[in-house]
Amino acid sequence: MKTALRTCPLCETSCGLRLTLDDAGSVLRVEGDEDDPFSKGFLCPKGAALGQLDEDPDRLARPLVRVDGQLRPASWEEAFTEVHRGLGETMAAHGRNAVALYFGNPTFHTMAGFLYRQPLTQTLGSRNVYSASTIDQMPKHVASGLMFGDPMAVAVPDLDRTDFMLILGANPVESNGSLCVAPNFKGRLRALQERGGKVVVVDPRRTRTAELADEHLFIRPGTDAYLLFGIVHTLLAEGLTSLDVEITGLPELRSLALDFTPEVVERACGVPAATTVRLAREVAAAPSASVYARIGTCTAEFGSTAQWLVDVINALTGNLDRAGGVMFAKTAGLEIFRSGQPFATGAWHSRVRGLPEVLGEFPVATMADEIETPGDGQIRALLTVGGNPALSAPGAPRLARALSGLDFMVCVDPYLNETTRHANVILPPPRILQSPHFDFLVQIIMVRNYARFSPPVLPLGHDQRSEAAILAKLLLILSGQGPDVDPEVCEEMLLGQLLAAAPELRDGLDGADGTEHILDALLKLGSYGLSLEAMRQAPHGLDLGPLQPRLPEILCTASGKVDLAPAALAADVPRLLDRLRDPAPEMVLIGRRHLRSNNSWMHNVPSLVGGSNRCTLQIHPQDVARFGLGERARVRSAAGEVEVSVEATDTIMPGVVSLPHGWGHKDSGQAVARRNAGVNANALTDELVVDPVSGNAVFNGVPVRVLPV
Numbered sequence: 013m014k015t016a017l018r019t020c021p022l023c024e025t026s027c028g029l030r031l032t033l034d035d036a037g038s039v040l041r042v043e044g045d046e047d048d049p050f051s052k053g054f055l056c057p058k059g060a061a062l063g064q065l066d067e068d069p070d071r072l073a074r075p076l077v078r079v080d081g082q083l084r085p086a087s088w089e090e091a092f093t094e095v096h097r098g099l100g101e102t103m104a105a106h107g108r109n110a111v112a113l114y115f116g117n118p119t120f121h122t123m124a125g126f127l128y129r130q131p132l133t134q135t136l137g138s139r140n141v142y143s144a145s146t147i148d149q150m151p152k153h154v155a156s157g158l159m160f161g162d163p164m165a166v167a168v169p170d171l172d173r174t175d176f177m178l179i180l181g182a183n184p185v186e187s188n189g190s191l192c193v194a195p196n197f198k199g200r201l202r203a204l205q206e207r208g209g210k211v212v213v214v215d216p217r218r219t220r221t222a223e224l225a226d227e228h229l230f231i232r233p234g235t236d237a238y239l240l241f242g243i244v245h246t247l248l249a250e251g252l253t254s255l256d257v258e259i260t261g262l263p264e265l266r267s268l269a270l271d272f273t274p275e276v277v278e279r280a281c282g283v284p285a286a287t288t289v290r291l292a293r294e295v296a297a298a299p300s301a302s303v304y305a306r307i308g309t310c311t312a313e314f315g316s317t318a319q320w321l322v323d324v325i326n327a328l329t330g331n332l333d334r335a336g337g338v339m340f341a342k343t344a345g346l347e348i349f350r351s352g353q354p355f356a357t358g359a360w361h362s363r364v365r366g367l368p369e370v371l372g373e374f375p376v377a378t379m380a381d382e383i384e385t386p387g388d389g390q391i392r393a394l395l396t397v398g399g400n401p402a403l404s405a406p407g408a409p410r411l412a413r414a415l416s417g418l419d420f421m422v423c424v425d426p427y428l429n430e431t432t433r434h435a436n437v438i439l440p441p442p443r444i445l446q447s448p449h450f451d452f453l454v455q456i457i458m459v460r461n462y463a464r465f466s467p468p469v470l471p472l473g474h475d476q477r478s479e480a481a482i483l484a485k486l487l488l489i490l491s492g493q494g495p496d497v498d499p500e501v502c503e504e505m506l507l508g509q510l511l512a513a514a515p516e517l518r519d520g521l522d523g524a525d526g527t528e529h530i531l532d533a534l535l536k537l538g539s540y541g542l543s544l545e546a547m548r549q550a551p552h553g554l555d556l557g558p559l560q561p562r563l564p565e566i567l568c569t570a571s572g573k574v575d576l577a578p579a580a581l582a583a584d585v586p587r588l589l590d591r592l593r594d595p596a597p598e599m600v601l602i603g604r605r606h607l608r609s610n611n612s613w614m615h616n617v618p619s620l621v622g623g624s625n626r627c628t629l630q631i632h633p634q635d636v637a638r639f640g641l642g643e644r645a646r647v648r649s650a651a652g653e654v655e656v657s658v659e660a661t662d663t664i665m666p667g668v669v670s671l672p673h674g675w676g677h678k679d680s681g682q683a684v685a686r687r688n689a690g691v692n693a694n695a696l697t698d699e700l701v702v703d704p705v706s707g708n709a710v711f712n713g714v715p716v717r718v719l720p721v
């Protein structure tokens with residue numbers, strides 16, 4: 013028996029785990045690491061199932077290559093040779109824009125995903141770059157970029173010190189938190205209440221977070237921007253502001269907010285005018301307050317407006333960049349990536365729908381258009397890394413059909429699933445316990461500065477490649493160096509770029525391989541002067557202290573001030589006003605998350621599926637009666653139709669139905685998932701509707717009809 017410490021890589025929360033393994037390397041027990049200064053022993057059922065996920069018999073052990081229409085096991089040499097042939101032919105015949113990249117959610121967490129994403133993108137030189145960002149948090153980047161200059165400057169609630177928290181469209185008790193990394197979020201909310209603070213949740217469902225809160229408000233899906241504007245209106249009208257950061261745009265903001273009286277807002281979102289006024293007064297009067305809004309507000313038609321107004325309220329009430337308000341974390345290894353240049357979007361536009369590039373990406377919502385529409389720049393080949401867009405993208409069935417028509421597709425993914433089944437080559441990364449872990453990106457969004465490195469628990473087999481080595485090989489192939497070059501060449505190249513300003517560090521770098529060398533370099537260049545050795549000395553993780561005010565270091569707008577009314581966001585306000593004239597749809601669809609699930613890829617672990625984690629349609633009993641529903645219902649939208657089991661519950665607002673995403677596994681290579689297939693919520697979401705400022709997909713507030721079966 014052996015014990016190993018490591019960070020759980022499954023979600024943003026980054027809990028420290030203590031694993032007990034047998035001699036063969038099988039996980040016997042998973043516990044929360046009590047000595048981790050941040051997670052303090054917390055873990056959720058997914059972390060507890062890490063061993064089963066790690067040893068999932070359906071995980072691919074070898075590459076698969078398509079021969080005569082069939083995916084067959086192949087050697088790494090055969091697989092890379094085929095990638096070289098397929099991508100090479102596409103680039104030679106149709107140019108680089110004909111090859112697209114898609115980076116899925118796990119690439120935000122894996123070391124390889126973080127280290128190779130930018131280099132792969134730059135080396136390919138295609139405009140067709142897509143990622144899970146535009147089906148998730150892109151509105152946050154846009155709002156932060158336009159207000160603070162830096163799209164990665166995400167203001168995080170100072171959860172452990174705040175006195176008042178307004179949560180919109182997030183269910184951290186179930187999701188464990190997003191863009192706000194806080195192990196045991198529930199315990200931290202309870203602590204907030206115990207110190208005399210208040211939690212208010214705005215959600216069309218009475219979620220487990222709403223149940224814990226002091227107050228829960230139902231809101232009509234897709235209308236948070238109105239409520240937030242109503243709060244801004246009240247703060248300005250009643251003189252409840254206490255700005256203590258340098259700002260511009262206050263007169264413009266004042267005139268934009270004028271139309272959004274609490275009465276107008278009530279008609280749009282269903283929150284009583286008196287409640288909006290009271291909320292504004294409570295946020296302003298609290299000793300400290302933080303407004304926090306997530307998926308329910310990001311993946312909505314006015315996502316960027318909502319994210320902007322969240323930080324407008326934080327700023328107006330004096331809660332931006334101060335203890336107990338919202339603050340900016342200081343990362344251990346990322347500060348050198350700050351460009352210092354003011355953020356802008358739309359350096360180029362997509363070919364078919366003319367959508368602006370944001371952070372160098374096009375919206376996932378237009379990927380099918382770019383694959384299907386002939387002409388110069390049409391996508392003919394695709395490389396996905398850790399993504400399952402055939403389930404996760406809006407209008408997913410259309411995208412899945414488009415994938416089947418590609419000339420060539422490569423997937424770096426451990427599973428044969430709804431997306432990878434269309435591939436010509438699947439390159440599987442090793443098991444979780446064979447991979448190192450250092451969560452670079454989540455450092456930006458932690459409620460406390462903290463770092464932890466986990467070296468691989470188990471060695472690689474001779475017939476395995478690390479994910480970094482796989483991505484390095486792909487980079488070398490895309491750069492024209494062919495399939496036979498040693499991936500170490502690539503690691504040296506990355507180190508050379510990183511250390512351009514400090515080449516003297518190269519010789520003293522520590523680490524067992526290129527990935528560790530790069531980590532050592534980033535830590536040494538980073539804000540805390542850490543190193544790989546310092547991380548090894550702190551196997552339970554390193555507490556780097558509470559968040560500190562640091563707005564002046566972050567700000568890089570053209571004015572050097574926080575912009576309360578960026579032109580690109582102000583320009584979208586007339587659309588919000590116009591929408592007031594449209595009648596509200598009779599029924600709308602929203603999503604939901606379950607504690608034992610994570611997007612599309614953990615439905616193959618028996619202990620995580622079944623019970624309450626099922627793909628059902630939640631609907632209010634009044635609506636069940638109104639539509640004469642039995643056990644099953646058909647749900648129809650402009651995009652498609654599904655048939656699904658009905659779950660009547662008064663925890664959801666009348667007029668709203670909820671389906672979880674990530675289901676619809678009937679064509680999966682995962683046996684357990686196939687038996688619990690469920691239906692794909694994204695057969696109903698419409699890829700033609702996006703938040704136009706960020707290009708983000710709309711998963712909440714989708715108009716639907718519900719019909720008896």
Ligand SMILES: Nc1nc2c(c(=O)[nH]1)N[C@H]1C(S)=C(S)[C@@H](COP(=O)(O)OP(=O)(O)OC[C@H]3O[C@@H](n4cnc5c(=O)[nH]c(N)nc54)[C@H](O)[C@@H]3O)O[C@H]1N2
Nearest residue numbers: 181183187190233234306307308605606607609610611712
């Ligand atoms: N257990 C579990 N944890 C996860 C994941 C998972 O799939 N399962 N996924 C991970 C990922 S990738 C992410 S991005 C995070 C997301 O983390 P969260 O943002 O906390 O995600 P959800 O739990 O979906 O919470 C969104 C809430 O918004 C509500 N909502 C829907 N529409 C609206 C609306 O128009 N207005 C308002 N105010 N609310 C609305 C929904 O009812 C829901 O309760 O979770 C991460 N953690």
Ligand SMILES: Nc1nc2c(c(=O)[nH]1)N[C@H]1C(S)=C(S)[C@@H](COP(=O)(O)OP(=O)(O)OC[C@H]3O[C@@H](n4cnc5c(=O)[nH]c(N)nc54)[C@H](O)[C@@H]3O)O[C@H]1N2
Nearest residue numbers: 116117118148398399400401404424603611612613673711
């Ligand atoms: N209707 C609706 N749709 C949604 C959402 C919603 O709330 N409602 N939420 C959206 C959100 S927030 C997100 S983040 C997206 C997620 O969208 P995606 O990122 O496209 O999908 P995931 O389901 O996270 O798929 C992850 C893939 O990575 C693979 N994988 C797992 N571990 C690794 C690894 O270590 N390396 C590699 N290379 N691959 C790995 C898995 O096998 C799987 O194929 O879905 C979005 N879709």
Ligand code: SF4
Nearest residue numbers: 020023026027056059
């Ligand atoms: S909350 Fe669960 S899935 Fe997320 S890091 Fe912690 S144990 Fe892992």
Ligand SMILES: [Mo]
Nearest residue numbers: 117144147148
């Ligand atoms: Mo996400």
